[in-house]
Amino acid sequence: MEIAARAEPVCNHTYVWDWVYTMQPAYMSIICLLGVIGNSCVLCVFCLQKRRSSVADIYLSNLAAADLLMVSCLPFWVATIVNKFHWRFGEAMCQLINIVIGMNYYSSVLFLTLVSVDRYLALTRPLTQGRKRRAFWARGICFSIWIAGVLFSFPAILFRSVQFFPDLGIDACYLAYPHAGWRLRYNMTVSTVGFLIPVPIVSFCSYHITKVLQSSQRLRKGSRGSVERKAAYLVLVVLAVFILCWLPYQIVILLDTLDHYEVFSGCTWSYVLDIGNQLATYLGYSNSSLNPFLYVIVGKHFKQKAREVFTLVLCRRKRQWAKPVHLSANLNSTKQTESTKI
Numbered sequence: 001m002e003i004a005a006r007a008e009p010v011c012n013h014t015y016v017w018d019w020v021y022t023m024q025p026a027y028m029s030i031i032c033l034l035g036v037i038g039n040s041c042v043l044c045v046f047c048l049q050k051r052r053s054s055v056a057d058i059y060l061s062n063l064a065a066a067d068l069l070m071v072s073c074l075p076f077w078v079a080t081i082v083n084k085f086h087w088r089f090g091e092a093m094c095q096l097i098n099i100v101i102g103m104n105y106y107s108s109v110l111f112l113t114l115v116s117v118d119r120y121l122a123l124t125r126p127l128t129q130g131r132k133r134r135a136f137w138a139r140g141i142c143f144s145i146w147i148a149g150v151l152f153s154f155p156a157i158l159f160r161s162v163q164f165f166p167d168l169g170i171d172a173c174y175l176a177y178p179h180a181g182w183r184l185r186y187n188m189t190v191s192t193v194g195f196l197i198p199v200p201i202v203s204f205c206s207y208h209i210t211k212v213l214q215s216s217q218r219l220r221k222g223s224r225g226s227v228e229r230k231a232a233y234l235v236l237v238v239l240a241v242f243i244l245c246w247l248p249y250q251i252v253i254l255l256d257t258l259d260h261y262e263v264f265s266g267c268t269w270s271y272v273l274d275i276g277n278q279l280a281t282y283l284g285y286s287n288s289s290l291n292p293f294l295y296v297i298v299g300k301h302f303k304q305k306a307r308e309v310f311t312l313v314l315c316r317r318k319r320q321w322a323k324p325v326h327l328s329a330n331l332n333s334t335k336q337t338e339s340t341k342i
Contacts, residue, residue: 020278025078028282031289032078035071038292039064045302048309055118056235058138060295062145063111067288070104073097074285086170091162094173098160102153103146104288105194105246110145112242113198119235120205123212152193155186180260187257195250202239209236234302238294245287248280 046053046061053061076097080087087094155175159182163174177183209232255273258264295302 017275020275021081021084024278024282025082028074028078028081028285031282031286032071032074034293035067035074035289038289039068039071041306042292042295043068045306045309048312049305051305053135055135055138056115056122058135058142059111059115059118062142063108063115063291066104066107066111066149067291069100070285070288073100080173084170085168085172087162087173088171094162095157095160098156098173098175099150099153102156103149105190105284106152107145107149108242108287109194109198109246110148111142112239113201114141114145115235116202116205116209116239119209119232123232124208152189155182184257184260187253187260190253191250194246199243202243206236206239234295238291241290241294242287245290246284248276249284252276252280 042064043061046057046064049057076089076093089097155177159177160173160175162171163176164171165174177186213232252273255264255276259269259273296306
């Protein structure tokens with residue numbers, strides 16, 4: 001998820017890059033640690049829950065899986081930035097890591113769009129859910145999104161390579177397009193698939209979800225309405241945080257497109273765009289570590305599921321611990337019986 005480097009490396013030798021080399025690895029390490037722990041716990045809750053997974057659970061668990069894959073790739077970039085963008089892991093890993101990171105962006109926004117549509121249907125069209133909301137179809141849709149995420153990230157295989165830069169003295173994991181038109185196509189794909197199409201859909205669904213939550217008396221009564229309301233609140237917060245985290249990146253993509261058409265030019269502009277890309281990209285990555293904590297803070301229904309799973313795991317552990325005690329007690333009683341017989 002990074003813009004192709006420009007052919008002006010001299011512009012990048014500034015004190016701000018020294019700040020990037022110092023602060024960014026620590027920031028990314030925190031994102032990685034929180035993201036791995038949080039998303040692993042979310043997946044455990046969704047996979048181990050007693051109840052049958054709802055459609056929203058399937059979408060959210062796939063979102064957690066995409067986030068977990070992405071944050072698991074960050075240690076490679078932490079090590080690379082510490083070494084001032086010198087890539088030590090080979091060309092195959094250069095391509096694989098960037099496919100996974102790119103796939104996360106597309107998959108996340110599409111999963112969130114599906115979640116918002118699902119909540120919209122659950123609240124405004126409760127009688128038309130039927131077959132369309134069956135878990136089987138939801139899993140099929142999720143599989144299609146994973147495939148689409150890989151296809152949209154395919155430029156990482158075609159154009160991502162490890163190249164030596166004599167001016168910098170490093171081997172960089174570099175995105176080199178064969179001609180400038182590919183850079184424009186990449187920007188248009190990111191903006192269209194990742195923002196221009198899903199945001200109006202999400203906004204429409206969020207508006208009607210909010211309207212129903214505020215006006216419907218039915219949802220304020222009964223357990224079913226309470227569950228739907230809690231799930232809707234969680235979805236609204238997750239969607240809002242996603243937009244806040246990724247909006248700066250979309251702005252940088254727009255500015256990079258203007259740079260392609262030479263609306264702005266010069267060393268200073270290139271420098272500002274490179275630094276802005278770094279900051280916006282890793283702000284977007286932080287969204288993958290925030291989602292699990294949103295589930296805990298806002299998702300009351302999720303907290304209930306987490307408590308049930310925790311109780312279930314604790315009971316299983318107690319049974320496992322109790323078995324050796326019973327076995328040893330039975331062995332002791334057997335020995336005593338045999339000694340009395342003798």
